[in-house]
Amino acid sequence: MDLPEFPPKVGVGDFGAALWNPEAATPSGLIGPDGLTAPKRFNVYRNNVIVSLCDALEQTFPALQNLLGEDYFKALARAFVVQHPPKSPVLIWYGSEFPDFIEAFPPLASYPYLADVARVEWAWVQAYHAADVAPLDPAALGSVDPNVLGSIRFEKHPAAALIMSSWPVWDLARANRFEPDEEIRVDLDRSQSVLIARPEFDVELLQLRPGGDVFLNALLSGATLGEAAALAEGQVAEFSLSDCLSDCLSIGVFTDLVTA
Amino acid sequence: MSVQPSRPDRTDASVPARAGAGLKAEHVEEILTSSADIGFFEVHAENYMGAGGTPHRQLEAIREVYPLSLHGVGLSIGGEQPLDKDHLQRLAALNKRYEPGLFSEHLAWSTHDTTYYNDLLPVPYDKATLDRVCEHIEEVQDVVGRKMLLENPSTYVAFEQSTMSEIDFLKEITRRTGCGLLLDVNNVYVSCTNHERSAATYLSEFPIGDVGEIHLGGHAPDVDDAGRPLLIDAHDREVDDAVWPLYEMIVSQTGPLPTLIEWDNEVPVWSVLLAEAQAAERILHRASATGLQRAV
Numbered sequence: 001m002d003l004p005e006f007p008p009k010v011g012v013g014d015f016g017a018a019l020w021n022p023e024a025a026t027p028s029g030l031i032g033p034d035g036l037t038a039p040k041r042f043n044v045y046r047n048n049v050i051v052s053l054c055d056a057l058e059q060t061f062p063a064l065q066n067l068l069g070e071d072y073f074k075a076l077a078r079a080f081v082v083q084h085p086p087k088s089p090v091l092i093w094y095g096s097e098f099p100d101f102i103e104a105f106p107p108l109a110s111y112p113y114l115a116d117v118a119r120v121e122w123a124w125v126q127a128y129h130a131a132d133v134a135p136l137d138p139a140a141l142g143s144v145d146p147n148v149l150g151s152i153r154f155e156k157h158p159a160a161a162l163i164m165s166s167w168p169v170w171d172l173a174r175a176n177r178f179e180p181d182e183e184i185r186v187d188l189d190r191s192q193s194v195l196i197a198r199p200e201f202d203v204e205l206l207q208l209r210p211g212g213d214v215f216l217n218a219l220l221s222g223a224t225l226g227e228a229a230a231l232a233e234g235q236v237a238e239f240s241l242s243d244c245l246s247d248c249l250s251i252g253v254f255t256d257l258v259t260a
Numbered sequence: 261m262s263v264q265p266s267r268p269d270r271t272d273a274s275v276p277a278r279a280g281a282g283l284k285a286e287h288v289e290e291i292l293t294s295s296a297d298i299g300f301f302e303v304h305a306e307n308y309m310g311a312g313g314t315p316h317r318q319l320e321a322i323r324e325v326y327p328l329s330l331h332g333v334g335l336s337i338g339g340e341q342p343l344d345k346d347h348l349q350r351l352a353a354l355n356k357r358y359e360p361g362l363f364s365e366h367l368a369w370s371t372h373d374t375t376y377y378n379d380l381l382p383v384p385y386d387k388a389t390l391d392r393v394c395e396h397i398e399e400v401q402d403v404v405g406r407k408m409l410l411e412n413p414s415t416y417v418a419f420e421q422s423t424m425s426e427i428d429f430l431k432e433i434t435r436r437t438g439c440g441l442l443l444d445v446n447n448v449y450v451s452c453t454n455h456e457r458s459a460a461t462y463l464s465e466f467p468i469g470d471v472g473e474i475h476l477g478g479h480a481p482d483v484d485d486a487g488r489p490l491l492i493d494a495h496d497r498e499v500d501d502a503v504w505p506l507y508e509m510i511v512s513q514t515g516p517l518p519t520l521i522e523w524d525n526e527v528p529v530w531s532v533l534l535a536e537a538q539a540a541e542r543i544l545h546r547a548s549a550t551g552l553q554r555a556v
Contacts, residue, residue, distance in 0.1 A: 007420035009384075010384070013373075015372075015381060016373075031418050032418070032485070038416075038417055038485055041454070045381060045416065049379045085375045086375070086378065088376055089334025089347060089371065090306050129312070129315065201317055
């Protein structure tokens with residue numbers, strides 16, 4: 001007959017596995033002052049791990065918490081944390097999978113706009129911590145030979161992000177986080193795209209004008225200025241190249257331009 | 261000893277034997293505009309591992325005026341697997357970037373396989389763990405290029421497999437690696453209460469000659485399965501009345517040491533945190549007076 005090891009050895013693998021599973025027994029060998037296995041003591045660690053990671057998500061996704069209410073957000077965060085624990089001790093990078101998780105979370109299937117709100121919030125945090133790089137001086141465009149203007153490409157600023165959405169994410173993000181005191185009527189039949197950038201230290205959000213998302217998305221995918229403008233003009237009648245380009249330049253979406 | 265920083269716009273790097281506080285983003289502006297009279301600031305290294313932006317701008321502004329202590333919370337020195345090389349490089353880079361006068365980490369683990377648990381989890385005090393922890397500390401000191409301080413943990417459970425006391429474990433680590441110790445007096449009180457031992461006895465056995473910094477913080481009271489007191493290292497309130505006398509007992513023996521007030525949850529307004537640091541500083545003054553008397 002095989003007897004268990006005595007005293008029982010608790011490896012970090014056993015300890016860690018029991019942390020995620022609230023139903024799991026406390027690993028035997030973890031004891032209180034009376035020498036007995038101590039479930040309530042072990043639960044302090046369980047609680048610390050889950051609650052601190054839920055708090056980290058709460059800090060990154062406050063608009064989402066506002067939309068879902070504190071209790072629902074907590075339950076959702078808990079479900080996410082157990083399925084997607086962090087892989088790095090740097091928690092400012094924790095939560096990249098949260099928007100996709102929400103999108104695929106069956107109980108929230110009737111709220112398809114939530115994932116895009118989460119994408120805006122994720123981009124905001126990444127912009128907040130992005131490298132300090134001077135954005136392209138808008139005047140630089142003026143020194144480009146007009147004959148080759150159509151063939152220039154732009155390099156993206158590390159803080160810049162474009163969230164294209166079929167939902168009114170601009171209004172949802174403002175109403176639930178960025179402009180809580182404004183009276184914003186959210187019309188779920190509208191679709192809005194949001195540009196996030198950090199020209200210096202403050203993260204800025206901007207709603208893209210009609211066609212601006214198609215245009216910028218093409219530029220960020222490596223299209224030339226001419227190609228991106230043609231694409232946007234073809235898809236959106238009201239597209240204005242000069243307005244959209246000046247929006248992008250004013251909040252520092254690019255670091256440099258490259259002539260062919 | 262004074263340590264000259266590499267940049268002329270920065271103050272001396274060495275952390276004085278005064279009280280300091282954990283730096284919180286929401287306090288930075290008030291600290292700088294009021295020119296707060298405080299010995300130093302400590303930051304959690306992991307909060308400054310982003311590439312740029314406001315956190316680094318704030319920390320640089322603080323660093324110009326105050327000495328800094330860099331405190332890692334995620335290296336998993338007590339883990340069973342090799343240290344995360346990328347994370348170690350990030351710690352080395354922060355040390356280089358900000359020239360902190362003190363650098364510390366924990367006797368704990370937080371990473372296993374690819375999962376980061378975001379808590380300071382306990383280790384058994386046995387030979388296998390001791391060997392591993394010492395190897396890890398030597399690696400840290402090699403890569404970062406300086407001596408580190410290791411902090412004693414708050415624990416809620418003990419390991420039946422432990423074969424050494426926590427004190428003997430820490431003493432052996434400092435003997436083998438040459439690292440210093442960060443004595444968290446609140447952790448001592450929390451752990452000793454939780455394991456029904458005397459905190460005063462623990463402190464009387466602690467290798468105080470190796471202590472380079474002291475931590476003080478608040479804890480939350482609870483009870484365990486059998487209704488015994490169970491204290492939780494919550495850092496969410498003032499330093500407990502029971503902890504101050506233990507602190508005074510230690511510094512009356514060691515003389516003044518850099519002392520940090522940790523308040524990481526339910527963070528109060530700056531004036532409340534500063535008042536806690538001033539309370540610690542009054543005890544440091546008394547300790548230095550006692551020391552003088554002893555010297556005379």
